Amino acid sequence: MGRTLNLLTEGLFPFVQQELQSAFHGDWENVARASFRNDRIAAVMVKLRPADWDAHALLTVMWDQWNAVFRQKLGLFERSLVSELREFRNRWAHQAIFESDDTYRVVDSAQRLLAAVRARETLVHDLERIKLDVLREKLDRQVDDDLRWARASRQRMVEILLYTISGVAILMTTLLAMVPRNPLAGYLLMAFTMLTFGYLVFQRSRAPLVIHGVHECSTCRKIIYSEVCPYCAAPPASSSMIQGSSGLRFPPFHDREPTQQPV
Numbered sequence: 001m002g003r004t005l006n007l008l009t010e011g012l013f014p015f016v017q018q019e020l021q022s023a024f025h026g027d028w029e030n031v032a033r034a035s036f037r038n039d040r041i042a043a044v045m046v047k048l049r050p051a052d053w054d055a056h057a058l059l060t061v062m063w064d065q066w067n068a069v070f071r072q073k074l075g076l077f078e079r080s081l082v083s084e085l086r087e088f089r090n091r092w093a094h095q096a097i098f099e100s101d102d103t104y105r106v107v108d109s110a111q112r113l114l115a116a117v118r119a120r121e122t123l124v125h126d127l128e129r130i131k132l133d134v135l136r137e138k139l140d141r142q143v144d145d146d147l148r149w150a151r152a153s154r155q156r157m158v159e160i161l162l163y164t165i166s167g168v169a170i171l172m173t174t175l176l177a178m179v180p181r182n183p184l185a186g187y188l189l190m191a192f193t194m195l196t197f198g199y200l201v202f203q204r205s206r207a208p209l210v211i212h213g214v215h216e217c218s219t220c221r222k223i224i225y226s227e228v229c230p231y232c233a234a235p236p237a238s239s240s241m242i243q244g245s246s247g248l249r250f251p252p253f254h255d256r257e258p259t260q261q262p263v
Contacts, residue, residue, distance in 0.1 A: 001092050001103065005055040007126055008085070008110045011119030012058045013051065020061075023069045035064035056093070059086045074116060081113045100138040107131045152209040160204050167197030 020028035036045050062070050062082050088106045111127035170193045179186035217229040
């Protein structure tokens with residue numbers, strides 16, 4: 001995501017600068033800085049040269065000066081791209097987790113916007129390569145998931161087959177060796193064997209496939225060892241409870257000054 005925003009910044013700045021200079025001439029920097037309504041952000045932007053502004057600053061200027069400047073060259077579709085990229089950038093700045101589809105959409109929107117402002121072809125091609133990398137990673141994960149699913153299905157069929165063969169072997173052995181000498185005990189053992197192995201086969205066929213192992217989480221991209229990612233499913237940091245290893249939740253401990261005992 002950071003690489004995409006850097007390419008977006010590099011491609012947008014010449015266009016934003018040119019259009020603002022054409023509209024406001026020598027006062028274009030002051031007009032651009034007036035687009036920042038937040039006092040804290042405005043104080044930071046005053047100290048920076050426009051050439052040092054990031055993607056968030058450039059997108060904010062484009063959004064604020066759209067009717068006055070940028071609508072002359074861009075249309076409603078490009079305006080929606082600016083709005084979308086601003087939202088994604090804010091989510092990224094707040095460390096939101098992006099899935100593959102979201103990442104692809106951000107890169108695609110950035111590429112479309114740079115193509116609309118006629119940015120350098122090398123920047124557009126770099127974003128195209130990033131899109132292909134995102135798709136390749138998604139396809140690799142899908143292939144890995146399919147392979148794990150196939151292995152788990154094959155393992156389940158092998159276990160069911162082993163249960164069936166074992167049960168049939170015990171039944172045939174009981175029928176041939178025990179029933180002629182003690183029919184009642186033999187038939188009882190056969191019934192017990194059929195119930196036991198039938199139950200095992202039924203349970204194994206109904207049990208969900210366990211396909212997890214050492215793999216990469218498709219959401220946060222961290223290496224995990226279970227089907228549910230512990231990083232994505234972790235309780236929020238603002239929670240006032242602490243969850244122990246047993247699953248119970250306890251209030252957090254606070255340091256307190258020792259109270260004096262009455263004399």
